[in-house]
Amino acid sequence: MENTPLITGMIDSHFHILEMERKGLVPEHVLKDCFDKGMTAAVDIGTSLQGFRHRLDTARQFPGVFHTLGLYPGESENLDYRKDLVILNDLIDEGNIVAIGEIGLDYYWNYATPKAQKGLLGAQLEIAAEHDLPVIIHNREADDDVYDMLRSAGLTHGGVIHCFSSTKETALKFIDLGFFISFAGNVTYKKAENLREAAVAVPLSSLLAETDAPYLAPVPKRGKLSTPEYVGYVYRFIAKLKGIDLEELVTRVKENAVEVFRLNLPV
DSSP: OOOOSOOTTOEEEEEOHHHHHHTTOOHHHHHHHHHHTTOOEEEEOOSSSTTHHHHHHHTTTOTTEEEEEOOOGGGGGOTTHHHHHHHHHHHTTTTTEEEEEEEEEETTTTOSOHHHHHHHHHHHHHHHHHHTOOEEEEEESOHHHHHHHHHTSOOSSOEEEOSOOSOHHHHHHHHHTTEEEEEOGGGGSTTOHHHHHHHHHSOGGGEEEOOOBTSOOOTTSTTSOOOGGGHHHHHHHHHHHHTOOHHHHHHHHHHHHHHHHTOOOOO
16 A cells, blocks of 8 residues: 555545535545545535535435535525525435534625625524534634624534644634534644644644645645545644644544534544
8 A cells, every 4th residue: 555644534624525526536436445444534615506415416425424404605695595595404314424514604704795795604603503513614814703793603513623724822712612623734834833833732622634626736745636544644744743642632532523523433
């Protein structure tokens, strides 16, 4: 077997089957390779309702793949998104849905007005609370509004701040709300000192690792299409950063993923 950053027990808490396909990757081949090399589980993230059943069918042969369903902030541009919310609510029980997401606010790209984005996020937080599901939060330059909405959402099962990109102080505030903090490949980038400070500050009991594949490939694969296999580089970087054994980090992250997503992992 060729060298791989993976070891048994590693979990990629955030990747995208549909986006991998759009970039020319074959998810079935990629996932088979990852599981053959030791990956324990991976969470396929939804950003719209399109391709939902295709996602389920693509990963059906892999019991370690779990799915989420949600409407990305950009979907708030769609004036008919409330119809999609009805469909989303109906689809939750159809697949192996472990969270509502990727949802949130993005003031960097200005997909829509803050009011429209908040409306979509608020509606999905309500759905998550009704179904007792965690949420996966996309937050870009919207720390205060995201925090305020999560604090008042009445969620029963918290969730994940995905691809964390803010300060260690902000990370600790979200942890106080019961959220896990997930780090992606960009924590390895040379100029990401704020992310490294946050990764050091986040306790092991609140930490997850992800790829956001096919995006944000970590060093030493930066510039290439990312795959769930590359989550191994994220684990190794964070373990070294925190000065702990890799196996300890793998065990703790696995426990965290099982807790937040209530995963029934394959034996």
